[in-house]
Amino acid sequence: xxxxxxxxVHTGDSIVVAPSQTLSNREYFKLRSTALKxxxxxxxxxxxxxxxxxxxxxxxxxxxxVNARLSRSSALASKAxxxxxxxxxxxxxxxxxxxxxxxxxxxxxxxxxxxxxxxxVVKMPRWDxxxxxxxxTRLGSGMKSVGExxxxxxxxxxxxxxxxxxVRPGSRGLEGFELQQALIGDEREAPNDDLAKRLRVxxxxxxxxxxxxxxxxxxxxxVHDLTRIDRWFLxxxxxxxxxxxAMEGMSDVGDLDLRxxxxxxxxxxxxxxxxxxxxxxxxxxxxHRLSLNLRPVVKQIDTLGAEFPACTNxxxxxxxxxxxxxxxxxxxxxxxxxxxxxxxxxVEFDWSAVSCVRQCRASGYRAxxxxxxxxxxxxxxxxxxxxxxxxxxxxxxxxIYEQEQAWGLVVSVGGxxxxxxxxxxxxxxxxxxGTSPDDIDRAEDRHKFxxxxxxxxxxxxxxxxxxxxxxxxxxxxxxxxxxxxxPSFVLSGAxxxxxxxxxxxxxxxxxxxDVSPDHPVVVSKFxxxxxxxxxxxxxxxxxxxxxxxxxxxxxxxxxxxxATLVLPAQKxxxxxxxxxxxxxxxxxEALNISGPVNIQFMARDNDVKVxxxxxxxxxxxxxxxxxxxxxRRWRLVETPSTWPRESAxxxx
Numbered sequence: 086x087x088x089x090x091x092x093x094v095h096t097g098d099s100i101v102v103a104p105s106q107t108l109s110n111r112e113y114f115k116l117r118s119t120a121l122k123x124x125x126x127x128x129x130x131x132x133x134x135x136x137x138x139x140x141x142x143x144x145x146x147x148x149x150x151v152n153a154r155l156s157r158s159s160a161l162a163s164k165a166x167x168x169x170x171x172x173x174x175x176x177x178x179x180x181x182x183x184x185x186x187x188x189x190x191x192x193x194x195x196x197x198x199x200x201x202x203x204x205x206v207v208k209m210p211r212w213d214x215x216x217x218x219x220x221x222t223r224l225g226s227g228m229k230s231v232g233e234x235x236x237x238x239x240x241x242x243x244x245x246x247x248x249x250x251x252v253r254p255g256s257r258g259l260e261g262f263e264l265q266q267a268l269i270g271d272e273r274e275a276p277n278d279d280l281a282k283r284l285r286v287x288x289x290x291x292x293x294x295x296x297x298x299x300x301x302x303x304x305x306x307x308v309h310d311l312t313r314i315d316r317w318f319l320x321x322x323x324x325x326x327x328x329x330x331a332m333e334g335m336s337d338v339g340d341l342d343l344r345x346x347x348x349x350x351x352x353x354x355x356x357x358x359x360x361x362x363x364x365x366x367x368x369x370x371x372x373h374r375l376s377l378n379l380r381p382v383v384k385q386i387d388t389l390g391a392e393f394p395a396c397t398n399x400x401x402x403x404x405x406x407x408x409x410x411x412x413x414x415x416x417x418x419x420x421x422x423x424x425x426x427x428x429x430x431x432v433e434f435d436w437s438a439v440s441c442v443r444q445c446r447a448s449g450y451r452a453x454x455x456x457x458x459x460x461x462x463x464x465x466x467x468x469x470x471x472x473x474x475x476x477x478x479x480x481x482x483x484x485i486y487e488q489e490q491a492w493g494l495v496v497s498v499g500g501x502x503x504x505x506x507x508x509x510x511x512x513x514x515x516x517x518x519g520t521s522p523d524d525i526d527r528a529e530d531r532h533k534f535x536x537x538x539x540x541x542x543x544x545x546x547x548x549x550x551x552x553x554x555x556x557x558x559x560x561x562x563x564x565x566x567x568x569x570x571x572p573s574f575v576l577s578g579a580x581x582x583x584x585x586x587x588x589x590x591x592x593x594x595x596x597x598x599d600v601s602p603d604h605p606v607v608v609s610k611f612x613x614x615x616x617x618x619x620x621x622x623x624x625x626x627x628x629x630x631x632x633x634x635x636x637x638x639x640x641x642x643x644x645x646x647x648a649t650l651v652l653p654a655q656k657x658x659x660x661x662x663x664x665x666x667x668x669x670x671x672x673x674e675a676l677n678i679s680g681p682v683n684i685q686f687m688a689r690d691n692d693v694k695v696x697x698x699x700x701x702x703x704x705x706x707x708x709x710x711x712x713x714x715x716x717r718r719w720r721l722v723e724t725p726s727t728w729p730r731e732s733a734x735x736x737x
Contacts, residue, residue, distance in 0.1 A: 086162065090224075091313040092138050094287050097157060097228035100248075101208040103165045106241060107315045112144055119148075129153050131174035141315070161208050164235055164459040164474070166200035167388040167399055167466070190388050190466060191395040200388045204401070207236045208459070209248040211425040212289040224287040232426030235459040237386070237474050238353065239405030241321045246353030249292075250476050251457045252425055254502050257357040259325055261297025284311040295319070299326035328352055332362035338370050343377045350379065350404040356480050371480065381484055383409040386466075386474075399466040401474050402484060413490040417471070418445045418518070420495045421503035422456025422463050424477050429646060430500045435461040437498035437702040442469050445495075453489055455482060456499075477502050479509050486515050493518040497680045497701040504529070504701045519680035520700050528676055528698045531607060541671045544694045546687070548609030554594055557608050558587050567611040570594060583611050583642060612694070617641040618657065618686040619650065620669045621703075624678040629670060634662060641687045641696075645703075657688070664693040672698060 087107065089100035105113065120135050134156035136149040155171055163170045167190045176186045176196075183197035210230035214220045234251035238244035246258040280301075283294035291312070298308050305319050312319075328349055335341065338359060341349065349359060360370035374380075381402040387395035400411065420441050423434035439462050442452040446469075454469040455477060466472050471489070475481050477499075486494065493516040496503040504525065511522035527533045531550065538545050547564045551557045561568045561584070570593045571581040584590040594606060617640070622632035636657055638649040654662070669684050672695075683703040685696040 086158065086165070089314065089318055090287060093226065094224045095226055095228040096136070097233075098210050098212075098224045098230050098289075100210070100245075100292070101158070101161065102241070102318075103162070103206040103208075104202050106205070107141070107317045108139075112139065115144070116146065119146075123148070123151060127151070127153065131178045132156075132159060132170055134158060161233070161235065161459050164464060165206040165208070165237075166202060167386045167397070168196075168200045188388060190386070190397050190399060191393070193395065194389065194393060198388075201392060204237055204239055204384065204386070204403075205241050205244045207238075207241070207244040207248045209234050209236070209252045210289075211252045211427055213428040214289055216428050222288045222290070224289065224291075229289075231428060233459065234425045234457050235474065236457065236476075237401040237403075239384075239403045240351060240353075241318070242325055243351060243353035243403060243405070245321070246325065246355070247476055250355065250478055254424065254477070254505075257361060258353065258355050259292075259296055259322070260329075260358075261293055261300040261326075281311060284308060296322055296326060299323045300329070325352060325354075328354065329358075329362055332359065335363050338363040338365045338373050341373070343379060346374060346377060346379055347404060350374070350381075355478065367480075379404070380488075382406040383411050383488060385410045397466065398469070398471045399474070400471060402481065402488075409488070411471075413488060414451060415492075416449070417451040417453045417489045417491045418493055418495060419453045419455060419482075419486060419489065419491045420445065420463075420469070421477055421482065421499045421506070422454060422461065423458065423499045424456070424502045425458055426460060430502075432461070434498070434500040434702065435463050438463045439468060441495055441498045446470065450492070453485070453491060455485055477506070479506055479513075482506060482510065483513060483515065486510075492516070495519065500701065520676065520678050524676045524678070525700050528700050534698065537672075537675055538695055541668075541675055543668045543671060544692070546610045546612060546694050546696070548607055550607050554591050557590055557594060557606070560608055561587070561590055564610040567613070569609045569611045571607050571609075581644075612641065612687060612689060615641040615687040615689040616657070616661075617643075617645070617648070617696075618654070618661075618665055618688060618693075619645065620665055620684040620686060622669065622673070622682050622684075624673045624680065624682055626679055627674040627677040629673050632666075632669070634665060645685070658691055660691050661688045661693060664688075664691070668693065668695060676700065 086101050086103040087105040088094070088096060089102060116137055116139070123135060124133055132155045134152040134154070137146050138149055139146040155174070159170050162168070169189055172189060173183070173186055173196050177183070184195055186196040188194040188196055211232040211234065212229060213231050214222050214229065234248055236244045236247035236251055238247060249259045250256055280294060280298060283291060284298060295308060295312060295314070299322055305316065305323055308319055309316050332341070332349065341359070341363070356370045356374065357367045360367040363370070381404050383400050384403055384406060385395065385397045386399040386401065387397050389395055420438055422438050423430055426432070435458070438454070438456070442454060442463065445452040451470040453471045453473065454463050455473045455475055456464050457474055457476060458464060462468060464472060464474060473485055475485065494510060495518050496507045496510075497519050507517050507522040507525045511517050527537060535545060535548070549560050551560060567583050567585045568590065569581065569583055570590065582593040584593050617637040619635045619637070620632060621635070622629045624630060633652060634654050634657070635650045635652040636654040637643065637645070638651060665686055668686070672684060673682060678700060680700065681702045683699040687694050687696055
């Protein structure tokens with residue numbers, strides 16, 4: 086594997102490409118033979134990782150370090166190649182040889198071979214630097230990323246654009262900072278000082294600065310001189326910019342014939358991108374593509390580069406091909422995974438997805454996992470019946486749903502990313518299992534959920550969605566400071582602040598959004614010295630089957646992901662717990678919940694108010710599963726009051 090960024094950026098913060106694309110045959114075998122000498126000299130048995138620095142001009146190289154263990158790149162290498170490094174290393178440590186170890190992907194060949202790839206893999210890091218103030222976004226030898234994604238395609242452009250959409254959910258693909266007509270074909274414009282600095286200094290945004298430069302028409306050599314990124318990678322990014330410019334010059338998506346659209350899709354452009362550049366809606370771009378009978382095909386990762394017959398369940402989709410390697414099977418349930426780890430979404434969602442997959446298989450259904458995080462258990466090929474290492478976008482999930490002819494979809498176990506797809510998938514004919522997407526929308530939409538609580542007689546803190554700073558200050562004066570400021574749709578408390586004065590409110594509103602009709606923010610009354618309570622349950626047809634109540638040690642105002650939780654609750658009044666149960670039962674019945682639910686309450690002096698309701702697994706729910714593990718032996722009953730009392734407090 087090789088790094089996209091030049092030496093000086095930590096591998097964990099660099100885009101990584103496999104197999105290596107820019108090494109000559111001579112360079113490749115020189116590094117390979119050196120690795121064999123080092124390993125034999127040290128006497129390594131099992132896993133090993135060697136990092137090189139190579140001068141592409143002189144072929145001079147040196148070893149940066151040798152790790153006689155599994156490294157953070159080992160999981161990536163295993164998922165990228167389909168060769169289970171840890172498994173094989175463990176067998177070798179136990180005294181077996183490579184000839185006797187079977188290839189666990191194919192089941193027919195041995196592990197005594199080097200993986201052969203007929204595809205391209207791009208690993209892209211995920212940062213969450215915007216969560217913190219005054220953070221230095223420059224990248225260097227110290228790792229700053231919190232997660233990563235892995236994209237697979239038959240071309241570098243296809244895999245790169247997939248990776249961008251994976252690491253930035255909701256984005257269309259690889260685009261520069263400015264949505265402007267690119268000056269491709271007249272490469273004479275020099276980068277201004279700001280853009281030149283963005284190109285010269287490696288940061289978490291430099292990839293998009295490079296793309297912005299090509300969209301402005303900056304010459305490739307100029308970009309190379311500023312970034313020292315290999316010209317081969319830069320030429321592929323410039324091709325993406327040129328294809329974009331060609332589409333922006335069209336008056337309608339219908340101007341793209343089959344040949345042109347296939348070329349665009351093979352370069353990794355999404356239907357959203359095509360629609361945006363040709364000034365139409367994404368659904369129309371999709372209908373045009375399907376009218377031309379242009380659909381992605383399914384390809385296998387077989388570790389053999391199709392050199393030997395193999396049938397694996399490790400899959401990806403591409404537009405480079407005419408025929409799929411696999412056919413749909415009956416009773417497939419698609420389980421949408423968690424995506425990249427980030428602040429607010431970590432391994433707890435992978436636990437939920439894997440638990441769901443195991444139960445699906447135990448119940449006689451085929452489990453089809455869709456995820457793109459190489460750090461997860463759900464992306465192990467032997468966990469599910471079929472694994473799609475693919476985007477969690479509306480376009481790709483629909484492609485897989487139609488290809489698999491799936492019986493249904495589970496969106497409640499992978500966090501907020503799959504949950505956001507529930508309503509769009511439902512509106513396009515997909516069968517979403519569990520709680521109805523219309524009811525999910527009633528819980529997610531703040532206006533609808535607030536009206537529901539009013540109808541049920543369940544209290545909530547005063548709030549208002551506002552479109553100007555003046556209106557926000559007027560509301561704060563009405564309910565009295567402090568107030569909580571947040572965007573309309575947030576994950577893990579992004580951009581949420583507590584304001585205690587008009588000046589703080591005005592400053593915080595600038596952080597939350599450019600306050601306007603297109604970017605409203607929610608301002609709600611913040612109640613001091615209140616206790617925050619978590620109610621987690623599983624329901625069937627609006628009836629709570631089992632539940633647990635936990636409490637925060639810290640007062641309300643500390644995000645549940647940063648708070649200390651105690652189970653069972655130790656300091657709640659009996660009357661408070663009764664109010665929580667009654668309110669939860671009303672909400673579950675009104676939303677006709679089937680599946681997991683998390684309701685957050687705040688209470689002070691026996692006055693209980695609802696903060697929010699999540700119709701999906703959350704981090705607290707997964708910790709509760711572990712804390713109450715013995716309760717799995719108890720029979721699930723329909724009466725909430727019969728939840729067994731735990732013998733001791735479990736602190737998470």
